[in-house]
Amino acid sequence: MPASTPPTTLGTLGETALVEAIRRWLGPANPPAPAGIGDDCAAVDHRASRLLLTVDPVIRGRHFDDALPPGLVAEKLLKRNLSDIAAMGGRPLHAVIALTAPPELEVAWLARFYRALARCARRYGVLVVGGDCTRADGFLGAYLTLTGAPGKKLLTRTGARLGDVLFVTGRLGGSLLGRHARFAPRVAEGAWLASTKGVHAAIDLSDGLGKDLASIVPDGLCARIHLRALPVAADARRAAAKDGRPYIDHVLNDGEDFELLFAVARTHADALEQGWKLRFRTPLTRIGNFEKRLQGTNEAVCFDPPLPADVHARGYEHFR
Ligand SMILES: [Mg+2]
Numbered sequence: 001m002p003a004s005t006p007p008t009t010l011g012t013l014g015e016t017a018l019v020e021a022i023r024r025w026l027g028p029a030n031p032p033a034p035a036g037i038g039d040d041c042a043a044v045d046h047r048a049s050r051l052l053l054t055v056d057p058v059i060r061g062r063h064f065d066d067a068l069p070p071g072l073v074a075e076k077l078l079k080r081n082l083s084d085i086a087a088m089g090g091r092p093l094h095a096v097i098a099l100t101a102p103p104e105l106e107v108a109w110l111a112r113f114y115r116a117l118a119r120c121a122r123r124y125g126v127l128v129v130g131g132d133c134t135r136a137d138g139f140l141g142a143y144l145t146l147t148g149a150p151g152k153k154l155l156t157r158t159g160a161r162l163g164d165v166l167f168v169t170g171r172l173g174g175s176l177l178g179r180h181a182r183f184a185p186r187v188a189e190g191a192w193l194a195s196t197k198g199v200h201a202a203i204d205l206s207d208g209l210g211k212d213l214a215s216i217v218p219d220g221l222c223a224r225i226h227l228r229a230l231p232v233a234a235d236a237r238r239a240a241a242k243d244g245r246p247y248i249d250h251v252l253n254d255g256e257d258f259e260l261l262f263a264v265a266r267t268h269a270d271a272l273e274q275g276w277k278l279r280f281r282t283p284l285t286r287i288g289n290f291e292k293r294l295q296g297t298n299e300a301v302c303f304d305p306p307l308p309a310d311v312h313a314r315g316y317e318h319f320r
């Protein structure tokens with residue numbers, strides 16, 4: 001190729017030039033070394049005595065395909081991780097990103113990926129402080145590790161009590177029709193919940209309510225879910241019209257909703273709902289409450305009325 005033609009694939013660009021390019025694409029989302037790209041580690045300040053730490057990938061063929069623009073791939077990558085920080089009531093801080101890509105990947109694809117990542121990072125106050133680039137033939141994926149500072153209180157999956165009310169944000173189901181890459185992680189909402197009285201447990205919905213719900217049900221209790229109260233996304237009905245499955249199946253089992261599910265003391269539920277409406281436009285719905293598990297049953301979740309016979313609450317199983 002003539003020397004004047006800029007390299008168009010990773011293979012012709014080479015690693016050194018790639019790192020320089022990434023630095024340029026990230027712009028102010030990446031601080032100067034040693035706090036950002038340029039040394040063996042990123043050296044960052046943190047005053048929290050506890051640090052939240054999470055990692056999630058996007059893999060081509062699994063979390064995205066070639067129809068999804070690179071900017072949305074990048075946003076999905078960062079926002080998946082932001083949703084985990086939100087679920088624990090934290091404030092996101094620093095990200096490192098491990099990219100694995102084939103040599104024929106177009107540099108233009110990566111430029112759009114990193115620029116969108118930078119825009120999203122700045123929107124949520126995240127600094128992208130480094131990472132790694134590895135060649136792998138026939139594989140494209142990126143793993144992002146994100147840190148966060150806990151809020152006033154750490155929201156965890158354990159701690160729900162008898163009588164607690166269950167709330168969920170947003171609307172559920174049909175994420176594959178587009179929301180899986182375009183959702184808004186509930187970072188501000190999670191931080192507020194961490195400073196609000198009566199919140200006992202929280203989780204973000206990544207594998208579907210039908211599966212994730214069981215993670216916050218304590219031994220001996222069961223979550224009674226009011227089926228007709230569940231907030232149904234318009235996409236859940238569209239998905240149902242397309243494939244003929246009941247829409248409630250999509251609501252429970254599609255996954256990648258990235259909404260928050262949390263348990264609140266019954267005595268605080270009304271005040272929380274009122275406070276929420278003053279602060280957020282994000283929908284908030286009471287979907288059920290915690291009861292004693294019936295003797296002789298091992299059901300952590302029961303639906304009222306019961307689910308139709310052709311629907312099972314199983315969520316998304318990764319290795320099946
Ligand atoms: Mg999670």
